Amino acid sequence: DMEQKTFAITGMTCASCVQTIERATRKLDGVMESNVNLATEKMTVKYDPTIVSMSGITEAVSNAGYEAIEDT
Numbered sequence: 001d002m003e004q005k006t007f008a009i010t011g012m013t014c015a016s017c018v019q020t021i022e023r024a025t026r027k028l029d030g031v032m033e034s035n036v037n038l039a040t041e042k043m044t045v046k047y048d049p050t051i052v053s054m055s056g057i058t059e060a061v062s063n064a065g066y067e068a069i070e071d072t
């Protein structure tokens with residue numbers, strides 16, 4: 001089953017940041033969809049939790065130079 005989660009993203013200042021983060025997360029195995037909104041500083045990810053974990057997703061964002069925190 002797919003899971004969908006929203007993350008708060010810090011460190012973005014331009015539209016290219018959005019592209020960088022979407023690319024970094026979409027290429028992960030198990031990620032079906034990833035959409036980043038610069039204005040709201042949120043990222044919504046649809047993924048298969050049996051293939052990729054939440055920390056796998058936040059780590060990919062971190063490796064790209066930003067920070068992702070699960071939205072509460």
Ligand code: 9UX
Pocket residue numbers: 011012013014015016017018
């Ligand atoms: Mo834009 Mo984002 O020049 O790290 S790509 S600020």
